[in-house]
Amino acid sequence: MAKAVLTISSKNYSSWSLRGWLLCRMAGLDFEEEVVGPDDSASRAELLLLSPSFLVPRLQHEGAIVWDTLAIAEYLAELDPKKGILPEERVKRAHCRAVSGEMHSGFYNLRSALPMNLKARFEGFKIWSGAKPDIERILEIWRDCLKTYGGPFLFGNAPTLADAMYAPVCTRFRTYDVALEEATAAYSETILSWAPMLEWTEAALAEPEEIEELDVEF
Structure with a gap:
């Protein structure tokens, strides 16, 4: 099978x-x-914040073609619920969906002010005031989940959809030197040192610089 x-x-x-x-x-x-x-139109639309779901990423699997990150998550959770992409317990699962949906549909000021760039480090970066409420809301979500479910991931001992949704935020906080308190800093470090994240980061750092206009267009 392919x-x-x-x-x-x-x-x-x-x-x-x-x-x-x-x-x-x-x-x-x-x-x-x-x-x-x-130069691909779908790629540039996604990178330039014109759409969170403009056909990238896109999963092709056994005849299904699925785009939009949440749709991909739901598809994978249906394939094998035991993989834990969504929590088993109903209320916990609903909470996970809610905070994941909030990331999917919001935080535009954060995305504009602190675009993802794993290669960069900006110590003492001055954060635009419009992005600060987004940062505070994200940290509030993290604190609540970590307190409720005990960590080290947002919904307990294993990663879920929510951790995948907030993982890029952890990279942004590192890139732009966003101050975190002990609990949220520990969570961010958990994500950044998670084996799949280390694999992705290594590949990102080796990626050639092919996108010259992004700093201007963001």
Whole structure:
């Protein structure tokens, strides 16, 4: 049987590609990566924040073609619920969906002010005031989940959809030197040192610099 194919864009810049890729790793899916170039319209729309779901990432699996990160997550959870992409318990699962949906549909100021860039480090970065409420809301979500479910991941001992959704935020907080207190800093470090994240980051750091206009267009 042919492998699944996951279409992604830049590993350095693409937060949505990272989310889809992490979900496939969590699901234990045997997949090949198909990387679209920086001139591809779907790739540029996603990288330039014109759409969170503009056909990238896109999963092709056993006749199904699924785009949009949440749709990919639901598809993978249906394939094998035991993989834990969504929690088993009903109330916990609903909470996971809610905080994941909030990331999917919101936090535009954060995305604009702190675009994902794994190669960069900006110590003492001055954060635009419009992005601060987004940061505070994200940290509030993290604190609540960690307190409720005990960590080290947002919904307990194992990663879920929510961790895949917030993983790019952890990279942004590191890139732009966002101050975190002990609990949220520990969570961010948990995600950044998670084996799939280390694999993605290594590939991102090795990625050639092919996207020259992104700093201007963001």
